[in-house]
Amino acid sequence: VNTEFELLHKLKVKHSLNLIGDDCAVLPKDAVTDLVITADLLIQDIDFRLEWTAPELLGHKVLAVSLSDIAAMGGTPIWALMSIGVPPVLWENGFVERLFDGWHRLAAKYGVELVGGDMSRSDNVVVDSIAAGHVPKGGAIRRSGATAGDGIFIAGTIGAAAAGLSLLESGKRLAGATCSEEPLLIKQLQPTPQVDIAKSLQSHGVASAMIDISDGLSSDLRHLCRTSLVGATLRSDALPIDGDLRALFPPDQALELALHGGEDFALLFTGDAKKILDLDLPGVSLIGEVTSTVETIRLIQSGGDTILEPKGYRHF
C-alpha cells in the first residue's frame, strides 16, 4: 500500500505531471504575470468537526487554507472557487449561507472574488476550496530552491493550532473557554494566512524556497528538503513557539506541538540570512540553516542533538 506521497509520485511519473508537487501550480498568464492555483479538500470528521466550530469559522478556514498556499508561492490572491456538499438538514438551517458569510469576510480582506464552484447533496459536509493568485513572471517561490548555507526562517508562530486541536479533543469549546484557551482555539478554528509577509518576501526577491506549515514543521521542512535535495539544522531555542501555547502548556509539550503540529499556516522559507534579517520583517524568525545532508534534519537542543523525524498529519 502506498502512502499519499508515494501514490502522488507514482501518478506524477506515470502521467508526466510536471506542474504538480508544490503548494500551487504555476501557469503562464500574460507577458508579465504567472497564475498560481491550488485546491484543498476538507472533509467533515477528518479535517473538521461541526460540533467544534461554527459555519462562519469553517468558511473562513477553508479559504485561509488556500490563501496560505498562494502565500507560500509568494503570490497575491485574486479569485477563488468553492464546491460544497452538505446534507439536507444543513441546507435547510442556513448553514451554507453562514459558511459563505465567513468565507467572504476573509475574502474581502484580501480582495478575493468568488468566481465559481458547485453545490451538491452529501451525507457529510465536504468543501473543496480552490484559489488562484498572481505572481510576477518567473517570480513564484518554489519548494525546490533551497541551497546549503541558506538560513531557514519562519514567518508567524507555530504550535498554537495543534494546541487548539488538543483542547477541542479534550472537550474544550469556544463557548466557555478561558482567556488563555480562547486564542489557541481561535488559531485552530480561524487561522490567519500569511498573505502580506509572503508578498513582501516575493517583492524583495530574498526567499530561495518556501512552503506553508500545514502538516507540521517536521513534515513540511522534510518536503522542502526533499524537493530541494538538501538537509537542515534547526535550533530548538530559536523556534517561534506561539506565546499563548507557551503560557498554557509545559515546555516539552509546547515544543512537541510546535515541531509536529499542523495547521498554523506559518510560512517556512529559506534564503540569504543576512539579507533577510536586514529587512527586519515583522514576525520573521531565523530558526536554522540549510545543509547538504539530503533530507536529514538535525535538531540542536540543550540536552543534545537529535534527528528530527516527520510526525505531521497524513491522510494515508
Next chain:
Amino acid sequence: VNTEFELLHKLKVKHSLNLIGDDCAVLPKDAVTDLVITADLLIQDIDFRLEWTAPELLGHKVLAVSLSDIAAMGGTPIWALMSIGVPPVLWENGFVERLFDGWHRLAAKYGVELVGGDMSRSDNVVVDSIAAGHVPKGGAIRRSGATAGDGIFIAGTIGAAAAGLSLLESGKRLAGATCSEEPLLIKQLQPTPQVDIAKSLQSHGVASAMIDISDGLSSDLRHLCRTSLVGATLRSDALPIDGDLRALFPPDQALELALHGGEDFALLFTGDAKKILDLDLPGVSLIGEVTSTVETIRLIQSGGDTILEPKGYRHF
C-alpha cells in the same frame, strides 16, 4: 427553504458575485485571450454508484462533466485540477490509480494537463473536478445572449444517458448487457463532451447563447431562457432523440427521457438559423425558435401544443 437556484441567487446578490451563474466564469487572461473555469462536485450515491461503474469510467466522467462546461462557453480546455476523497479500503485496492487512468485517457484526447488537486480520506467517494479553458477575448458564449427569432439548436443527441441510468436502476450492468443496452449504459457512464463542435461554433461566431444539457433539456433550456429573458418554442418531432434510445424504449418514454433526462452533455445553443444551417455542422439539429414570452417554453406536438415545465435534476 431555498431551492439551489434561489440560494445561489441570494448569495450572488448578497456578496456581489458577478462572475457566477454561467457554465464557466470568464476571467481576463491576456490581451487576446480569456480564461474560462468551472468546478463540478460529484458525490458517491448522489451522482454515481460504485456498483454501477468502474474507477476508469468514473475518472472519465468527472472530467467529461467539466469539459462539457468549457465547451458550453465555446472554450478550448487547457488544464484541470481534481480533488478526491476516498475511504481507506479504496485507497488500498488501487481505485485512485485506476480513476486517474480513466481521467488521463480522456484528458490526453484534448491535450488537457492535470496541474493540481488534493487527496483526502473520506467515508464516501467525493470528486471535485475543476477545468479551465481558453477562449478568444470577449468571445465566450454565454447563456444570456439569446434573442427572439433565433433558432434553437442541439449539438449531439439527448435521452441516452437517462435511459442508461434507468437501465442501471432496473439492475442492468455493463457486464452482461445486451448489444442494445450497452450503448445506453456507456452514454451514462462514459459520456462524450462536445468539445470540437463547441470550438467550431465559437470560431464561426454564430451562437448567440449556449448551455450544456446536464440537468435535462427542459431545465437547461429554462436556465438559458431565464438568463436571456426570452421564451422558446420547440418542435417535438425535431428533437435529436438518441437512436439507441429509440431502438430500445417506446416512443412516449423515449420522448420523456429526451425532454427531462440529464447528463447527455449535448450542447443547447441559439443563433441565426440560416447561418448555422449553412455551416452544415455534423450532429447539429434545429429544434425550435426563441420567442419573446419570457421563460415560457411551448412544445409543439402532433397531439397539440403543451407548456414544457422543467423536470430535470435538482440537488435541493
